Amino acid sequence: MVADLHDTIHGRLRGVNQRLTANRKAIIEVLSSAPRPLTIPEILASGRDLAQSSVYRNLVVLEQAGLVHRIVTNDEHSRFELAEDLTGHHHHLICANCGMVEDVPASAGLEKSVHSATAQIARSTGFRTQHHRVDLVGLCRDCG
C-alpha cells in the first residue's frame, strides 16, 4: 500500500470520527489487491484471520467514510471494492450464469452520453444525480 493511500484512508476515517485499526487496514489491502469486487466470504478467506462480525462492521464504517463501495447483485452476497476515486471510475461485467463480477474501465464516449442524459433528467424531473452505475449483464468467457 502506498503512503498517500494510507494518508487518505486515515484522513477519511478521521472525518467520520473513526480510528485507523489493523483490521481496517487489512480489509483495504485485501480489496486493493483484488482485480474485482469481493464478497465477504472471499475477504474472510484471504488469510488475514479476520472475525466475520468485524468485517461486516468495518465495511459499514469504510463505506460511510467513502473508502469502500458496496455492490449488490442478485447473487447471495454483497460485493465490496475500493471507492472509485481511489481506483478510477469503471463499470461492471456481471455473469448471469456464475455470478462473477469484473471491472471494466469506462469509455469516454459512454461517460459523455451518461452525463448528458443525467443533465436532461435533472431538468425534467428534479432528480439530482450523484453518481451512476452501468452494468453489462451477460455471459463471461468461461460460461459463454
Next chain:
Amino acid sequence: MVADLHDTIHGRLRGVNQRLTANRKAIIEVLSSAPRPLTIPEILASGRDLAQSSVYRNLVVLEQAGLVHRIVTNDEHSRFELAEDLTGHHHHLICANCGMVEDVPASAGLEKSVHSATAQIARSTGFRTQHHRVDLVGLCRDCG
C-alpha cells in the same frame, strides 16, 4: 390487463412448464399497474390477499419465465417490475436517501453509446452482453 398481454404471460409460463394461476395473474396485475418497481411487502399490501410464501415462489417462477425482472438495491428488500419487453426499455433513478426507485425512459443517444461500448468489450474481453442496466443514484426531488 389487455388480452395480448394475457396471452404472452400464458405462453411464457407454458414455455417453462408452469401453469397460469390466479396468484400469478394477480401479481402481474399489481406490477403492471405500478409506475415503479415494487417490493414484496408492497405487493402483499396491494389488497389481493396473497400469501407471502406464494409471492416469493411465484416471483421466482415469473422471473424464470422472463415476465418479471428483479432489481436488487442497497435497500432491505428486492424490487420487482414487469420485464422490459413488456413495458419498454428504461433505466432507474435511485434515491440514496429514501430508497425510492423510479423508471425513466432510455434516451436514444445513451443507448447507442452503451451498445457501442458493449461491442468494444465483446471484442476485447469475450464477454457476451445480454442486456445492460444504467442506474442514476442521487437525491430525489423530495430528499434533495
Next chain:
DNA sequence: CTTTCTGCAAACGATTTGCAGCAGC
C-alpha cells in the same frame, strides 16, 4: 486514561422450504 474496536455467540429478519390439501388443465 478514555473511548472505540474486537471477537464470540446469540439474535434478527428476509427468504426458502416441508407438507397436506386445493386447483389447473
Next chain:
DNA sequence: GCTGCTGCAAATCGTTTGCAGAAAG
C-alpha cells in the same frame, strides 16, 4: 385424475448486535 400450486408454519442463512476484554490515540 394427475401434477403442480397454495398457505401455513418451521427452517435457513446472510447479516446485525450485546457484551466483556483489548487496542487506538
